[in-house]
Amino acid sequence: MSRPGFVLEVDxxxxxxxxxAGSDLRLERFGQGTRVVYPADAESSTAPVGLIDAALTxxxxxxxxxxxxxxxxxxxxxxxxxxxxxxxxxxxIRRTLVExxxxxxxxxxxxxxxxxxxxxxxxxxxxxxxxxxxxDRVATSFLPDGLVTSHDVTAPDLVTIxxxxxxxxxxxxxxxxxxxxxxxxxxxxxxxxxxxSWGLTDVETVRRLGGPDxxxxxxxxIEAVVRDAVDTYALVAVLGQPLLGRSLRFASKREWExxxxxxxxxxxxxxxxxxxxxxxxxxxxxxxxxxxxxVDVLGGDFTQIHxxxxxxxxxxxxxxxxxxxxxxxxxxWGAAIDEGDPVGSPLSAAHHALVTSAGAHVGKPVVRxxxxxxxxxxxxxxxxxxxxxxxxxxxxxxxPSTTDPAEIAATYEARAIDDExxxxxxxxxxxxxxxxxxxxxxxxxxxxxxxxxxxWVGGDRRSAALLGHRAATTYADALEIASxxxxxxxxxxxxxxxxxxxxxxx
Amino acid sequence: MSRTLPSWAQPRHDKRxxxxxxxxxxVAALLASVxxxxxxxxxxxxxxxxxxxxxxxxxxxxxxxxxALSLRxxxxxxxxxxLAGLQPPLVFAANEQxxxxxxxxxxxxxxxxxxxxxxxxxxxxxxxxxxxxxDEPVGHRLVGEFSTIPADLANQHGVPIVPVGVVGTFKxxxxxxxxxRSRPKVSVRFGAxxxxxxxxxxxxxxxxxxxxxxxxxxxxxxxWTVQRRHRGAGDGGRLTADAAPRWxxxxxxxxxxxxxxxxxxx
Numbered sequence: 001m002s003r004p005g006f007v008l009e010v011d012x013x014x015x016x017x018x019x020x021a022g023s024d025l026r027l028e029r030f031g032q033g034t035r036v037v038y039p040a041d042a043e044s045s046t047a048p049v050g051l052i053d054a055a056l057t058x059x060x061x062x063x064x065x066x067x068x069x070x071x072x073x074x075x076x077x078x079x080x081x082x083x084x085x086x087x088x089x090x091x092x093i094r095r096t097l098v099e100x101x102x103x104x105x106x107x108x109x110x111x112x113x114x115x116x117x118x119x120x121x122x123x124x125x126x127x128x129x130x131x132x133x134x135x136d137r138v139a140t141s142f143l144p145d146g147l148v149t150s151h152d153v154t155a156p157d158l159v160t161i162x163x164x165x166x167x168x169x170x171x172x173x174x175x176x177x178x179x180x181x182x183x184x185x186x187x188x189x190x191x192x193x194x195x196x197s198w199g200l201t202d203v204e205t206v207r208r209l210g211g212p213d214x215x216x217x218x219x220x221x222i223e224a225v226v227r228d229a230v231d232t233y234a235l236v237a238v239l240g241q242p243l244l245g246r247s248l249r250f251a252s253k254r255e256w257e258x259x260x261x262x263x264x265x266x267x268x269x270x271x272x273x274x275x276x277x278x279x280x281x282x283x284x285x286x287x288x289x290x291x292x293x294x295v296d297v298l299g300g301d302f303t304q305i306h307x308x309x310x311x312x313x314x315x316x317x318x319x320x321x322x323x324x325x326x327x328x329x330x331x332x333w334g335a336a337i338d339e340g341d342p343v344g345s346p347l348s349a350a351h352h353a354l355v356t357s358a359g360a361h362v363g364k365p366v367v368r369x370x371x372x373x374x375x376x377x378x379x380x381x382x383x384x385x386x387x388x389x390x391x392x393x394x395x396x397x398x399x400p401s402t403t404d405p406a407e408i409a410a411t412y413e414a415r416a417i418d419d420e421x422x423x424x425x426x427x428x429x430x431x432x433x434x435x436x437x438x439x440x441x442x443x444x445x446x447x448x449x450x451x452x453x454x455x456w457v458g459g460d461r462r463s464a465a466l467l468g469h470r471a472a473t474t475y476a477d478a479l480e481i482a483s484x485x486x487x488x489x490x491x492x493x494x495x496x497x498x499x500x501x502x503x504x505x506x
Numbered sequence: 507m508s509r510t511l512p513s514w515a516q517p518r519h520d521k522r523x524x525x526x527x528x529x530x531x532x533v534a535a536l537l538a539s540v541x542x543x544x545x546x547x548x549x550x551x552x553x554x555x556x557x558x559x560x561x562x563x564x565x566x567x568x569x570x571x572x573x574a575l576s577l578r579x580x581x582x583x584x585x586x587x588x589l590a591g592l593q594p595p596l597v598f599a600a601n602e603q604x605x606x607x608x609x610x611x612x613x614x615x616x617x618x619x620x621x622x623x624x625x626x627x628x629x630x631x632x633x634x635x636x637x638x639x640x641d642e643p644v645g646h647r648l649v650g651e652f653s654t655i656p657a658d659l660a661n662q663h664g665v666p667i668v669p670v671g672v673v674g675t676f677k678x679x680x681x682x683x684x685x686x687r688s689r690p691k692v693s694v695r696f697g698a699x700x701x702x703x704x705x706x707x708x709x710x711x712x713x714x715x716x717x718x719x720x721x722x723x724x725x726x727x728x729x730w731t732v733q734r735r736h737r738g739a740g741d742g743g744r745l746t747a748d749a750a751p752r753w754x755x756x757x758x759x760x761x762x763x764x765x766x767x768x769x770x771x772x
């Protein structure tokens with residue numbers, strides 16, 4: 001059992017606290033009275049097989065998996081990849097989950113088994129990725145026969161399973177025609193999205209789910225249709241906070257508990273990035289892996305497990321905060337926003353700050369309506385040519401003309417999702433679907449409406465202006481800008497650490 | 507471009523040049539190590555990981571102090587195996603029956619589990635078990651009210667609370683002064699650990715209160731009666747067993763112990 005998270009009130013004995021901005025690490029001195037939210041302690045993972053066995057043999061709201069399998073069952077394992085923990089997990093719990101399901105299926109004599117990766121709008125998996133995540137055993141057993149496929153939201157063979165709001169909903173063919181779909185996923189955040197509707201349907205359905213006029217009612221309606229069409233068995237691993245590798249282990253600790261070794265490791269990490277801004281950052285933060293403790297593994301009825309896993313994750317990770325504040329401060333660490341990029345793009349940084357960090361809370365938001373968000377990130381215009389081609393064009397051509405989601409959806413969205421170049425990159429070059437950047441922007445813009453100002457400390461001024469935000473050179477400057485709207489003595493809350501600090505505001 | 511950006515919103519063109527940061531950071535590291543700072547509101551450090559309790563470390567009644575205690579008291583340990591597998595430190599939460607409760611609990615437990623009452627937060631931070639007692643029972647109740655201290659300690663340190671029911675120590679100090687022919691019976695009953703993760707302090711405390719009341723009463727009432735009253739209780743699930751009057755408590759507590767074998771003479 002890890003040490004739970006807590007809220008620290010900064011006093012005169014508080015040492016400078018670690019903040020992250022892209023690949024830069026620094027120790028920032030916060031004003032007295034500032035509340036700093038520390039998530040639960042990160043712990044190393046332990047063998048999850050016992051938990052998985054329990055989830056398979058004693059499920060919630062369903063018969064045990066073995067009892068639902070027969071020799072003639074058409075079985076599909078849907079591996080959810082719409083949401084994944086960042087930095088990537090060192091121990092892929094999904095591999096162990098899939099292996100245990102396959103063991104059970106083998107004992108039941110099931111012949112017809114396929115694995116579908118529910119990627120939604122994210123990159124499809126190549127063979128290397130399948131091997132890396134699902135392991136050699138699964139790869140050698142299923143890849144040669146083409147039995148591992150990534151879902152393609154634009155595939156022509158999707159099956160219509162019903163209607164919602166008068167429009168058809170199409171689902172992955174293999175999933176729609178299966179007798180049983182075992183949905184394998186891990187939960188590392190407080191997201192409430194239905195992984196089946198977001199990960200395995202067609203582009204038009206996903207477009208409605210994440211468009212500027214998306215509503216919970218539409219999402220519920222689509223989710224109900226998908227759920228009714230497929231017989232499912234859910235298997236969810238609930239994860240704790242990321243425990244970083246030895247070179248960055250200090251970031252997973254509390255500053256006043258740093259040993260001399262931690263302090264020297266911090267000095268070394270800073271020097272590596274400062275001496276070689278590109279290569280050093282790539283070396284330290286580019287392909288980082290973290291260890292996640294498996295808090296619990298839940299199995300059984302899909303709807304119930306989806307809700308239960310959220311409750312378990314919140315119980316293990318949420319931190320009780322008393323009352324809302326005027327200013328929310330959040331670091332944006334490159335390794336936690338863009339895979340393979342140590343700094344991260346400005347669009348991903350904005351999405352992370354506004355949606356992932358500030359938008360994740362239990363009940364009331366951490367900051368009041370009309371408050372100010374201060375985020376740390378350089379906002380340098382960096383996009384991967386292959387993976388983020390659509391995002392680069394969105395930043396270069398769409399944002400300079402408008403930031404309004406409705407206008408963007410009406411003018412640019414349809415053109416982008418029919419663009420042959422983007423679609424070719426999506427289908428053949430393992431890039432993200434072009435619709436993804438639009439959806440991220442809609443969510444970012446919606447989240448920004450709550451704030452009177454969003455200020456980027458150390459951010460590129462043009463990038464900040466394009467996003468409709470402001471930039472400040474230092475944290476003190478940012479507070480001075482914020483004082484125009486929240487006054488001279490605002491209540492300030494800082495979200496701390498490389499993991500996700502979710503506030504439970506009471 | 508239809509949006510007009512402010513004139514000062516210029517992109518940053520400067521290339522990041524290599525810098526030397528380590529001397530200042532190394533000096534700061536050394537200074538911080540010499541004069542460590544810790545905020546006042548910070549939770550205590552995590553205790554060094556200790557091996558989980560096994561059945562050998564669970565109270566078995568074989569250690570020296572227990573044997574010494576058994577010279578004057580007939581001590582019974584109930585459900586001690588429920589502690590097996592737990593990772594110390596632990597917070598024991600017990601009912602207060604009399605002045606000797608703390609001593610009885612300390613002597614009844616093996617050294618690895620022996621708790622302290624002094625500076626509980628610091629003790630937990632150092633990996634030692636602690637015990638917190640309920641208030642003195644008011645009126646005819648058997649168990650007094652628990653404060654939120656056990657839940658608070660357990661929450662702060664991320665450790666489980668072990669409910670303990672101590673029965674038979676009521677007025678024990680006075681009873682031991684009497685010239686009794688039999689040893690007074692004392693029962694120490696352990697309940698399943700309570701993890702407070704995901705629950706408020708009030709919820710954990712209410713759960714603890716109920717569990718300890720159950721433990722204390724399970725000798726008088728059958729287990730099934732306790733469960734039925736607990737589940738079907740009309741007043742929010744709280745145990746509503748009729749509180750025994752003082753004399754009956756003393757009377758039952760002083761009941762003679764059934765001899766191991768019947769003696770035909772005496």
